[in-house]
Amino acid sequence: MSFDLSPAWISVKVTLVATVVNFFLGIAIAWGMTKHRGKWQGLLDGVLTLPLVLPPTVAGFALLMLIGIHGPVGRLLGLFGVKIIFTWYAAALASILVAFPLMYRTARGAFEQIDPNILNAARTLGVSERRIFWRVAVPLAWPGIAAATALCFARSLGEFGATMMVAGNIPGRTQSIPLAIYFAVQNDDTRTALIWVGIIFVISLAVLFFMNARSTDKTKKRLGAGRS
Amino acid sequence: MGLNVDIEKRFPGFSLKIKLDCAPGVTGILGASGSGKSMLLNCIAGLVKPDAGTIVLDGRMFFDASKRIHITPQHRKAGILFQNYALFPHMTIRDNIAFALDGLTPGEKDEKVGALLKRFNIADFAGRYPAQISGGQQQRVALARALAVEPDILLLDEPFSALDQHLKTRMMKDMAELLKDFKGCALFVTHNMEEAYRLCARLVIINSGRVEASGPRQEIFERPESYETAVITGCKNIRPAVRVSDHSVRVPDWGLTLTSAMEIGAEKGFAGIRSNHLRLAGEGDADNCFAAWIADVSEAPFTTTLYLKPGSKPDGAEDYQLQCELKRDQLREIADFSQPVTLHFDPAHVFFTEH
Numbered sequence: 001m002s003f004d005l006s007p008a009w010i011s012v013k014v015t016l017v018a019t020v021v022n023f024f025l026g027i028a029i030a031w032g033m034t035k036h037r038g039k040w041q042g043l044l045d046g047v048l049t050l051p052l053v054l055p056p057t058v059a060g061f062a063l064l065m066l067i068g069i070h071g072p073v074g075r076l077l078g079l080f081g082v083k084i085i086f087t088w089y090a091a092a093l094a095s096i097l098v099a100f101p102l103m104y105r106t107a108r109g110a111f112e113q114i115d116p117n118i119l120n121a122a123r124t125l126g127v128s129e130r131r132i133f134w135r136v137a138v139p140l141a142w143p144g145i146a147a148a149t150a151l152c153f154a155r156s157l158g159e160f161g162a163t164m165m166v167a168g169n170i171p172g173r174t175q176s177i178p179l180a181i182y183f184a185v186q187n188d189d190t191r192t193a194l195i196w197v198g199i200i201f202v203i204s205l206a207v208l209f210f211m212n213a214r215s216t217d218k219t220k221k222r223l224g225a226g227r228s
Numbered sequence: 229m230g231l232n233v234d235i236e237k238r239f240p241g242f243s244l245k246i247k248l249d250c251a252p253g254v255t256g257i258l259g260a261s262g263s264g265k266s267m268l269l270n271c272i273a274g275l276v277k278p279d280a281g282t283i284v285l286d287g288r289m290f291f292d293a294s295k296r297i298h299i300t301p302q303h304r305k306a307g308i309l310f311q312n313y314a315l316f317p318h319m320t321i322r323d324n325i326a327f328a329l330d331g332l333t334p335g336e337k338d339e340k341v342g343a344l345l346k347r348f349n350i351a352d353f354a355g356r357y358p359a360q361i362s363g364g365q366q367q368r369v370a371l372a373r374a375l376a377v378e379p380d381i382l383l384l385d386e387p388f389s390a391l392d393q394h395l396k397t398r399m400m401k402d403m404a405e406l407l408k409d410f411k412g413c414a415l416f417v418t419h420n421m422e423e424a425y426r427l428c429a430r431l432v433i434i435n436s437g438r439v440e441a442s443g444p445r446q447e448i449f450e451r452p453e454s455y456e457t458a459v460i461t462g463c464k465n466i467r468p469a470v471r472v473s474d475h476s477v478r479v480p481d482w483g484l485t486l487t488s489a490m491e492i493g494a495e496k497g498f499a500g501i502r503s504n505h506l507r508l509a510g511e512g513d514a515d516n517c518f519a520a521w522i523a524d525v526s527e528a529p530f531t532t533t534l535y536l537k538p539g540s541k542p543d544g545a546e547d548y549q550l551q552c553e554l555k556r557d558q559l560r561e562i563a564d565f566s567q568p569v570t571l572h573f574d575p576a577h578v579f580f581t582e583h
Binding site for chain 2: 115117118120121122123124125126127128129135136139140
């Protein structure tokens, strides 16, 4: 009996895309929210965090309303002959949506931990905001950003509810590992379920381990380990 | 030339309304914590936007609320030295100093950084990280980093408050030396009157977001123009007073009528004398001598402060109205601490202020 590996490739594809998109989107928005404080900030923060507290099926349903063939975005894409609903793109969008708050929140916390004097010192030295972001803020917030990325990756990898709503369970096209596990159990195929559980366990642990190792390296240098 | 600030900034429960003009050289901004002195520096550096007014440096408009001008901190060339130095913790000392030197070729950059490392005596640990060097060294690095971009104005925010006492005096001397080469305006913010006096020829006293007094340091300390100025500059003995004649005032709280070398220009005000100017009467002192009882004694390493009550015997250690700071050898003149001593209020040091 041949073992269908397609859920692994779909999961990796969806998770990597979602993590890369959220990495840049999350830290950019987190940095923007750290720098600018306005009266709408509380509201905006709430909206950005909402997918974290909503049940994934609700987030998925909202996304379905938006990108479904009758939704505003779906119709717009339809004009160009593009249909993303029930494709792996929709699965990636669902992952981006539900994992975004983890990236945003954690990265923002890390940016807010930076001593504002350090950023202000760079400003008075004439360093551009862009350079301050890449050369000062991101390196100093790196342990937090790494943790955020790991959380984001893990959440995307395990995404089930919202993905089911917008991408469905099409073997070989949208069936990711969590869906494969669910349907294997439904079909009383414990062996397949166990194999996927084992694989997802190994991937998750490896990512967390890698992120931890990297962030401790950086922190050590900063705190002056090895001082003579 | 120089810095002209005339700004307003309102916060819930606090407002800053400051007008001051500084000539090139070091100007001290002296005020208690929470008086708004750091906020003033942030406004000048462009890190905080005032609600109204103008900030002009050497004819360059930094901020003008009416014309909606607000130059970004990046374009003001206002170097700031923070209390915690705010070095980039993830960069070596060399990289910290070189970080903002963008427009230079690598050769010019190396030369400039090398010269600064040498001048500030930090070349030996150029390859280390900020966490690996001492507080005094960090301060030198921060100053070198600020001066590397050749700022038009230097803003020093309590630079010595994080240093140990024994380092502080030396660092102050070093700083005074380094500031001599700086041609622009330098504002030195502190709550420590001794630091302010040592480092700055001119002082501005700030209290609750307002300029209380400004002028040459000697004048501010010798003849404070207001009650607050006297208190902020460390005067312990100042009380409400009424005019008696051109050169004498009555201080009801002390029950004394004092002669002053100053002309008493108003009917009501405050009279005072610094605790280090108050002396035990010696031979030949006739005027302005009064008996006072010792309520408490507090010893510092080289001086001793007597807490005194004029006129009558004190009712416990907290019942005092005057403080007198004496050197150790002067203290030996007192044979019996339970007996009243005679205090001499030198008329040259008794001051009067209307406000």
